[in-house]
Amino acid sequence: MPGLSEGTRLESLTLGGAPFPVEIGEFWTAQQRQASRLHEVAYRACFKPQLPRFFIERLTDPGEVVYDPFSGRGTTYLEAALCGRVPWANDISPLSRILAAPRLEVPSSEEVDGRLAELPLQGRARAELDLSMFYHPDTESQLVLLRRYLLARREAGAEDGVDRWIRMVATNRLTGHSPGFFSVYSLPPNQAAKPQAQRRINERLKQEPPPRDVKAVIGKKSRNLMKDLSLDDRIRLKRIAAQARYLDGDARETSALEAGRVALVVTSPPFLDVVQYADDNWLRLWFNGLDAEAIAAKITMARTVAAWSGVMSGVFAELARLLRPGGHLVFEVGEVDRGRIRLEEAVVPLGLSAGLECGGILIHSQAFTKTANIWGVSNNARGTNTNRLVLFRKPGS
Numbered sequence: 001m002p003g004l005s006e007g008t009r010l011e012s013l014t015l016g017g018a019p020f021p022v023e024i025g026e027f028w029t030a031q032q033r034q035a036s037r038l039h040e041v042a043y044r045a046c047f048k049p050q051l052p053r054f055f056i057e058r059l060t061d062p063g064e065v066v067y068d069p070f071s072g073r074g075t076t077y078l079e080a081a082l083c084g085r086v087p088w089a090n091d092i093s094p095l096s097r098i099l100a101a102p103r104l105e106v107p108s109s110e111e112v113d114g115r116l117a118e119l120p121l122q123g124r125a126r127a128e129l130d131l132s133m134f135y136h137p138d139t140e141s142q143l144v145l146l147r148r149y150l151l152a153r154r155e156a157g158a159e160d161g162v163d164r165w166i167r168m169v170a171t172n173r174l175t176g177h178s179p180g181f182f183s184v185y186s187l188p189p190n191q192a193a194k195p196q197a198q199r200r201i202n203e204r205l206k207q208e209p210p211p212r213d214v215k216a217v218i219g220k221k222s223r224n225l226m227k228d229l230s231l232d233d234r235i236r237l238k239r240i241a242a243q244a245r246y247l248d249g250d251a252r253e254t255s256a257l258e259a260g261r262v263a264l265v266v267t268s269p270p271f272l273d274v275v276q277y278a279d280d281n282w283l284r285l286w287f288n289g290l291d292a293e294a295i296a297a298k299i300t301m302a303r304t305v306a307a308w309s310g311v312m313s314g315v316f317a318e319l320a321r322l323l324r325p326g327g328h329l330v331f332e333v334g335e336v337d338r339g340r341i342r343l344e345e346a347v348v349p350l351g352l353s354a355g356l357e358c359g360g361i362l363i364h365s366q367a368f369t370k371t372a373n374i375w376g377v378s379n380n381a382r383g384t385n386t387n388r389l390v391l392f393r394k395p396g397s
Helices: 050-059 075-082 095-104 109-118 137-155 161-172 195-205 214-226 231-241 282-287 292-298 305-322 344-353 370-374
Strands: 009-015 018-025 065-068 086-090 245-247 262-267 323-332 357-365 386-393
Touching: 009 344, 050 065, 050 075, 050 262, 050 323, 065 075, 075 086, 075 095, 075 231, 086 095, 095 161, 095 231, 095 245, 109 161, 109 214, 137 161, 137 214, 161 214, 161 282, 262 305, 282 292, 305 323, 305 344, 323 344, 344 357, 344 386
Parallel strands: 018 357, 065 086, 065 262, 086 245, 262 323
Antiparallel strands: 009 018, 323 386, 357 386
16 A cells, blocks of 8 residues: 555554554645546535546556445446446435436437427426425426426336436536525535525525526536536447446345456445435435435434444445455545544454455545535544545455
């Protein structure tokens, strides 16, 4: 592990009497490579695309399988495909696949504009729940009609790639902080405020939801996501999509995936009870006809390191099964309780117990981020600004 980047410093962590190297520095920056615009789908607790690319380029060859068992918005999944690798992914929430899979089968802007023009969004409709604190009545009506159209297409088995793309973009535009979203000004675009919280925001800012043109917002965001994609990029991504795999189950039970096929795992699991995934995504889940309570019941939100480790031991056993001999695992553990809990100290023994070799810990200290500024968090004070990764390798050639 030492020598991954210039200007880093080396330390050591001793666990169970054995020393493990710790390398600290800035390993990937915005200057090294601007990430594809296709990644610009907001999702709470996601890492930057530069993180998986750093390891994909160094530890895999084109055509090899890269896997993320906690896929979230699909950062590793998409970046692996952009790098010419075969992406596999899993996430217990079906929202993950809705946000990730369509970005491997990108329609043309003409196809999207044509479908949007055909959508029957005229008329009056109301949601079965009160959304007046987020949307102007005209906007709400358009969203409800779009939701009905997409759900009907899916239930009839008629949903195609253009429908899935529009669903993904609309899901991403439900709430946010600019006219590029359907809502009045709300919290950052990676989660939805609860209705009462949004009412307080509206009162504090003396704002009312303005009318938005749903079709125009979707079209504009679509063009932005596609902006730096060439025809060759689209063809390559679509070819890789035919080999890609996406599951929506427990990361400990992925028997549908073949053993010994994965060259690299890059993942970031749920961190104790830091992020309330289902609560943050309640509006996205509603729009897609998904049961937030049922999904919340499945998601691991352990409150102690011991309980978290009990779940993750099963995950490590499954990842060891999936990795090929000589394959690598990059396990991002973030920082919990403002750095007072160091999950790497729990993760290293879990990997060793699963039969993996630990190459050490890498701590990436990144520059101040826009998201952190929005949340009023000082640089490197929370896990959103520092990546702590434990590196493993499966023995064998």
